Amino acid sequence: MPVEWQPVRQVRTHELVLQSIEEQVFAGKLRAGDRLPPERELAPVFGVSRSALREALRVLETIGVLVAQPGRGPDSGARIVRNPDDALGRLLRLHFALGSYSLHDVMEARVALERASFAAAAAHASGADLDAAGEIVQRMSREGIEPEEFNELDTEFHVKVASSSGNALTSTLTAAVRESVRPLILRALEDVDDWPAAQAHLNRQHTEMLRLVRAGRGAEAADLAEQHIRGFHGTLVDEDRPGAAE
Structure with missing residues (x-):
């Protein structure tokens, strides 16, 4: 045999x-x-x-x-130790830079995660968490703020809402996904023709999203969060598609 x-x-x-x-x-x-x-x-x-x-x-x-x-x-x-946030963000940034995930995939992941975050935050967020999110929005609204600081605070705002949702995994994944596209979003903010107008528009959306969460209107907050993400992040996806620059 x-x-x-x-x-x-x-x-x-x-x-x-x-x-x-x-x-x-x-x-x-x-x-x-x-x-x-x-x-x-x-x-x-x-x-x-x-x-x-x-x-x-x-x-x-x-x-x-x-x-x-x-x-x-x-x-x-x-x-x-238990320290998944920084580690996941680092790994996702590297894989995104290497082309493991498309901009479209990242945007759809953001939409799914942040819809869930805003809806859950409307039901579970504490007053202290929402006050902290409100302070971030106020800092983003300062006249003369530069795109780099705005982008840092924008990330902080979305992560704060996610962390107030009561779901630690959703918070960690939201932070990792948002962090993975932070450099790309910064470049897009720096390239806008009218930065003060773009800042004002984005902050109106941030303010309204937070107001809806405070009012417990989770479904509406989730809808606006999706509109907010697709509105700006969506333009990056369009630019990344083959032939978009032709």
């Missing part, structure tokens, strides 16, 4: 370390706040070199589930 050979999966050493740590997290044996043993103790346990262990830890730090503090004090070493 002929021997049936099976292909062997090639795995780099640090991937095996990652898999082992992930299994401990999935099993509930590693939780946020837990510290990993020092490298000099952990590497022999895994049976790997300290360089392979460090590579695995760097991957975990990049995806926002671990923070490494160098040194020898009580706070040194690697600790499991």
Whole structure:
């Protein structure tokens, strides 16, 4: 009977370390706040070199589930954390820049997420959250504000509404998607023919969206949020289509 050979999966050493740590997290044996043993103790346990262990830890730090503090004090070493916002935003920005997602895909994701955010915020947002969102709108309304600061505050406003919705995952995804297109939106703001007029128009929409949320009119707030996104973000999608500049 002929021997049936099976292909062997090639795995780099640090991937095996990652898999082992992930299994401990999935099993509930590693939780946020837990510290990993020092490298000099952990590497022999895994049976790997300290360089392979460090590579695995760097991957975990990049995806926002671990923070490494160098040194020898009580706070040194690697600790499991929950920090998905910055990590997801960074990864999504890179994939967007590499062309993994089209502008149209990003816009449709924004529409779906922010419709849900504004509708839920109308039902669940606290007065303090809405006051904070209102302060952001006031700062965006200042005369003479430059597009760069406006864009930062615009992102902050949409993320604040999402975070007030009561859904942490929606908030994180909204922040990641909005952050991924922030540089592109900034360039578009800088290129508008009449920046003061564009600023005033966008702020009227921000003010009205917030008013509808305060009034508990979630469906209307969601509709206006979609109109707001498609109105400006939509122009970027149109410009990105083949032949748009011809």
